[in-house]
Amino acid sequence: MADTRNVDTEARQRSTVENVFRPKTRGLWSDAWRRLRQNRAATAGAIYIVLICLFALLAPFIAPDNPNFASPTAQTFTPPFWIAGHDPRYLLGTDELARDELSRLIYGARVSMAVGVIPTVIITIIGTIVGLSAGWAGGWIDDLMMRLVDAVYAFPAFLFFIVLATVFRDTQFGHLLGGLVLLFTAFAVVGWTDMARLVRSQVLNVKQRDYIEASRAIGASPWRIVLKHVLPNSLAPIIIAIAFSVPTYILAEASLSFLGLGVQASVPSWGEMVFDSFPAILSQSEFVLMPSILIATIMIAFTFLGDGLRDALDPRLTK
Amino acid sequence: MVRFVVRRVLSAIPVLWFVITVTFGLMHAAPGGPWDALGVRKRLDPSLEQAFNHAYGLDKPLYEQYLLYLNNVIHLNFGTSFQQQGTSTISVIFTGFPYSAMIGLLGFLFAVVLGLPIGVLAAVKRNTWADYSSLFVATIGYAIPNFVIGVFLLVIFGVKLGWVSILWEGHWQNYVLPSVVLGLGPAAFLARLTRATMLDEIQHDYVRTARAKGLRAGAVIFRHVVRNAMIPVVTIMGPTIAALVTGTIIIEEVFNVPGMGHLYITSISARDYPVIMGVTLLYAVFIIVGNMLVDITYGLIDPRIKGS
Numbered sequence: 001m002a003d004t005r006n007v008d009t010e011a012r013q014r015s016t017v018e019n020v021f022r023p024k025t026r027g028l029w030s031d032a033w034r035r036l037r038q039n040r041a042a043t044a045g046a047i048y049i050v051l052i053c054l055f056a057l058l059a060p061f062i063a064p065d066n067p068n069f070a071s072p073t074a075q076t077f078t079p080p081f082w083i084a085g086h087d088p089r090y091l092l093g094t095d096e097l098a099r100d101e102l103s104r105l106i107y108g109a110r111v112s113m114a115v116g117v118i119p120t121v122i123i124t125i126i127g128t129i130v131g132l133s134a135g136w137a138g139g140w141i142d143d144l145m146m147r148l149v150d151a152v153y154a155f156p157a158f159l160f161f162i163v164l165a166t167v168f169r170d171t172q173f174g175h176l177l178g179g180l181v182l183l184f185t186a187f188a189v190v191g192w193t194d195m196a197r198l199v200r201s202q203v204l205n206v207k208q209r210d211y212i213e214a215s216r217a218i219g220a221s222p223w224r225i226v227l228k229h230v231l232p233n234s235l236a237p238i239i240i241a242i243a244f245s246v247p248t249y250i251l252a253e254a255s256l257s258f259l260g261l262g263v264q265a266s267v268p269s270w271g272e273m274v275f276d277s278f279p280a281i282l283s284q285s286e287f288v289l290m291p292s293i294l295i296a297t298i299m300i301a302f303t304f305l306g307d308g309l310r311d312a313l314d315p316r317l318t319k
Numbered sequence: 320m321v322r323f324v325v326r327r328v329l330s331a332i333p334v335l336w337f338v339i340t341v342t343f344g345l346m347h348a349a350p351g352g353p354w355d356a357l358g359v360r361k362r363l364d365p366s367l368e369q370a371f372n373h374a375y376g377l378d379k380p381l382y383e384q385y386l387l388y389l390n391n392v393i394h395l396n397f398g399t400s401f402q403q404q405g406t407s408t409i410s411v412i413f414t415g416f417p418y419s420a421m422i423g424l425l426g427f428l429f430a431v432v433l434g435l436p437i438g439v440l441a442a443v444k445r446n447t448w449a450d451y452s453s454l455f456v457a458t459i460g461y462a463i464p465n466f467v468i469g470v471f472l473l474v475i476f477g478v479k480l481g482w483v484s485i486l487w488e489g490h491w492q493n494y495v496l497p498s499v500v501l502g503l504g505p506a507a508f509l510a511r512l513t514r515a516t517m518l519d520e521i522q523h524d525y526v527r528t529a530r531a532k533g534l535r536a537g538a539v540i541f542r543h544v545v546r547n548a549m550i551p552v553v554t555i556m557g558p559t560i561a562a563l564v565t566g567t568i569i570i571e572e573v574f575n576v577p578g579m580g581h582l583y584i585t586s587i588s589a590r591d592y593p594v595i596m597g598v599t600l601l602y603a604v605f606i607i608v609g610n611m612l613v614d615i616t617y618g619l620i621d622p623r624i625k626g627s
Contacts, residue, residue, distance in 0.1 A: 151337045156606050158565040159599055166587040167345050251464050255569050258466055259584060274470060282485060285474045292470045296463040303462035
C-alpha cells in the first residue's frame, strides 16, 4: 500500500515538473481542432455551412410560401424589397412564373446540400473499400483496380456528366427524386476513383512502417491491422478530401442545372434558378444575381473550411 | 526523350478507346433517336425513318455500328452530321472551334500572366499586406465558380454599365469577358500554388549559398528560386488546361458564344451522334495532349526526371 502511494506521488511530482518545463502535449485530433478554431475564415465558413444546412432541413417551416406555387394573384417578376414597386407579401419578389423567390432560394439549399453530401458519402465508402483492398492486397487485385481507376480518371468528368444527364433525363430513372438520383449516380460513378487513389497511396505509405511489421509479428490479424492502424492513419487525408468533394458536386449540379441539364424543372435549385431567369437578364438581373450569390457564398464557405481543415490536419504544411 | 514521348503517345490510345466506348454506349442506351426531334416534335413517316436509319447505318446491330465507328475513327472519318445533313462532322465542329480555341488560348494566357507574377510577389513579400490581400483575392477567385463570376461581370459590364453587348456580335470586345472569366479560376489557382512552392524553395540551402556569394536578391529569386518553384507549378498545368477546355462549355452558354461548347449542348439534345462523338473525342484529345505536353516539359525543366 505504502509502496504504491510512493510511486504515485513520485509520478505526480515528475508530472508537475514536466508540466512546468514542457509544453502540454496534445493528441493529433485535439491539436487539429484547436488550430481549426483559431482559423477565422474556416470558422466563418463552417458557421455559414451549418446555417445553410439548417435552411435545407427546416425549409418547410421557414419558407413563407410553397416554392412551386404560382399564385394567381401575384405578378411575374415582382421586384425584391430594395427596389421600388415591390409587394410586401414577397420579400425577395417573384420569379418568371410568379413563384415566391425567397421560398425557392430556401428550398434550393436542399438540392445543393443533398447533391454535395450524398455522393460524397457514397464515394467515400466505395473509394475507401477499393483503396484499402487494392493497397493492402497488392498484386493482381491492385493492378486490376488501378487500371479501372486510371480509365475512369482519364474520362473528362464534366463531359461524362453532360452526356449522362442528357441521355437519361427523360427516362423513368432520370425522374427519380426530381432528377437527383441521376445526379447522385453520375457523380458517384466518376468520383470514387479519386478517393480510391488517395486511400491506396495512404495504405501503401502506412504499410511499410515498422509498427505494422510489429503488430504483424505479435500475431494481429490483417483485419485488425487494417481497421486499427491503417485506416486511422489514413483518416486525415480522407477528411480533407471529403471537405473538398462536397463543394465539387455542389458546383457540378449548379453548372449542369445552369445548362438546363440538372434537376427536373419542378425542383427548385440555385443553378436552375439562374438558368430560368437568365433570358431576362437585361431587365431582371436581380433574379439572376440572387441565386448566383448563394452559389458563390456556399462555394467560398466550403473552400475556407477545406483550406482550414487541411492546414489543421496536416502539420507538415504549417511552418 | 524520344522513347518517352512515343510511349506517352501510345498510352493515349486505350484512353481514347475507353472514351469512345463509354460515350457510344451511353448515347445508344438512351430512349429516343435522332429523328424524334426533327421539326416541332413531329414523328417522321415510318418508311422515311427507316430510310434515314438505313442511310446512316442505324438499322444495323449495335455491335456492328460500334465496330464500324471504330474502324472509321482509325481512318479519321467521323461521319456526317444528322442535324445538318450532308455536312461532315469535322466541318460542323470547325464552325465553332475557332471561337472556343481563341477564348481558351486568351484565358490561358490571362491565367499565366496574372497568376504567376502574383504568386511570386506574394511569396517574396511574405506576410505583408500585399501577400495577404493577393492570397485572399486568389482564394475567393478560386472558390467562386466561373459561370457565376461570368454572370456577375455580365450584369455589371453588360447590363448596368452597358460597356459590352450581351449578344455575340463577333467583335474583339466580345472576347474580353469570356477569356477573363475563363482565366480567373486558373489564375487564382496558379497564384496560390506558385506562392506555396516559392515559400518552400526559399528555405533551401542553395538560396542561402547564392545570397552568401553576394548575388543580388532579384537574381536569387529569378534565376534560382522561381526556376525550381516552377516544377510543381508545371505539373498542375495539365489539369488547368483540362479545366480551361471543359470550362469553355459553360462560359460559352453565359456569353452566347457560338463555339464548340454551344455546339456540343445543342447536338446532345438533338441526338446528333456523330457530332457528339466528334466533340467528346476532340475535348478528350485536348485534355490528353495537354497532360502529355506537361509531362514532356516537366522532363525538360527537371533533368532528374528525364528518361524515367
